[in-house]
Amino acid sequence: CTMIMISSGVRPGDVDRCRDLGIVRHMTKPVVQSELLDTLLDVIGTGEAGERRKQVSGLEQAEQKQELNILLAEDGVINQRVAVGMLEALGHAVTVANNGREAFEAARGDASFDLVLMDVQMPVMDGLEATAAIREHEKQNGGHLPILAMTAAAMKGDREKCMEVGMDGYISKPIDSEQLIETLAKYSAGGNGSDHGDGSGGGTAEVIVDLDAVQSRMPGGAEAVKELAQLLMEECPKILGDIREGLAKQDAVQVERGAHTLKSSADIFSAERVVKMARRIEKLGRAGELLTAAEALPELEGEVAALIEAIEPFANPASA
Numbered sequence: 001c002t003m004i005m006i007s008s009g010v011r012p013g014d015v016d017r018c019r020d021l022g023i024v025r026h027m028t029k030p031v032v033q034s035e036l037l038d039t040l041l042d043v044i045g046t047g048e049a050g051e052r053r054k055q056v057s058g059l060e061q062a063e064q065k066q067e068l069n070i071l072l073a074e075d076g077v078i079n080q081r082v083a084v085g086m087l088e089a090l091g092h093a094v095t096v097a098n099n100g101r102e103a104f105e106a107a108r109g110d111a112s113f114d115l116v117l118m119d120v121q122m123p124v125m126d127g128l129e130a131t132a133a134i135r136e137h138e139k140q141n142g143g144h145l146p147i148l149a150m151t152a153a154a155m156k157g158d159r160e161k162c163m164e165v166g167m168d169g170y171i172s173k174p175i176d177s178e179q180l181i182e183t184l185a186k187y188s189a190g191g192n193g194s195d196h197g198d199g200s201g202g203g204t205a206e207v208i209v210d211l212d213a214v215q216s217r218m219p220g221g222a223e224a225v226k227e228l229a230q231l232l233m234e235e236c237p238k239i240l241g242d243i244r245e246g247l248a249k250q251d252a253v254q255v256e257r258g259a260h261t262l263k264s265s266a267d268i269f270s271a272e273r274v275v276k277m278a279r280r281i282e283k284l285g286r287a288g289e290l291l292t293a294a295e296a297l298p299e300l301e302g303e304v305a306a307l308i309e310a311i312e313p314f315a316n317p318a319s320a
Helices: 014-020 033-044 047-056 058-064 077-089 100-109 127-141 158-164 177-188 211-217 221-248 252-268 272-287 290-315
Strands: 004-007 025-028 069-073 093-097 115-119 147-152 169-173
Touching: 004 014, 004 033, 014 025, 025 033, 069 077, 069 100, 077 093, 077 177, 077 221, 077 252, 093 100, 100 115, 100 127, 115 127, 127 147, 127 158, 169 177, 221 252, 221 290, 252 272, 252 290, 272 290
Parallel strands: 004 025, 069 093, 069 115, 115 147, 147 169
Antiparallel strands: none
C-alpha cells in the first residue's frame, strides 16, 4: 500500500523519518488541490487519472501550455520572494526589477517580455511613472507591452491612476494564487488580458499571524514558508529603521514608502494588526502629517514585535 503523509506538524527530520518508514511523500497542510493531484499522479501513475485531470484542471493546463517571460517590478524583498515563487511554480520565467527605473530600463532593452507586473509604490521611479515612460517609448518605437499593476485594494484612487497612465489591469495584493493563475491564463492564451475586476486576499481581522494563509499562497510547502518567515524577521527591523530615518529627516515620501512596504509584507502573513497600523502611517506620510505619524510609530513597533514573536517559533523550530 502506497502511503503519503499529510500533516500540519513540521519538525526537523520528518521527511527522513517518513522515508525510513516507507512513506513515499510528505505533504504539509493545508494542501493545495493541484499539488495533491500532481503528487497522486506521480506516485500512482498517469493513466486514467491523467485523463480526468484534463477535465478538472483545464485552466491550469491552458496556462502551462505557454510559458510567459515576466518582468516583476517590486521593491519589497518579501513580496518579491512570494511573487517569484508563485510565478516560477507555474512555469514562467521571471526577471526582477527593484524599482520603476530598473523596470523601464529592462522593458526598453528587452523586447521579449510578455507581461509586466508593476508595483505602484516604489523608490527612484514609482510604477505609474515607469508605466508612463514605457508607453512614451512605445509611441516612438512601436509595440505594446501589457502592464498589470499590483496594488492594495485599500488604496483608493490607485486603480483609476493606473488606467490613466496606460496600464492594462491590476491584481490585488497580497497576491492570491487562484487570481494569479486566472489572470495569467488570459495572456498565455494570447488574449490582451484586459480585465479590471478585483480579487483581494487577506485573512481574518485582528489575528497576529495566519501561517495557513501564507502557506496557501506560497509554493514549496512548509520549508518555503519557514524561509519566508525568517526573511520577514530580518526585514521588519530594517523597514522600521527606514521609517524612523524618514521621520528624523522629515522625509514624508520615505515614511510613506516604508510603511507601504511593511504593510504589504505583513499582509502576506495576514498580520492584520501590523497591516492596520502600517496603513495608518502610510496615509499620514502621504498627507505630510509626520508629527502624528511619529506619535503612531511606537504602536506599530509594538505590533511588529508581537508579529516577530509569533512567527519566531515557526521560523526557528529548534529554539521553540
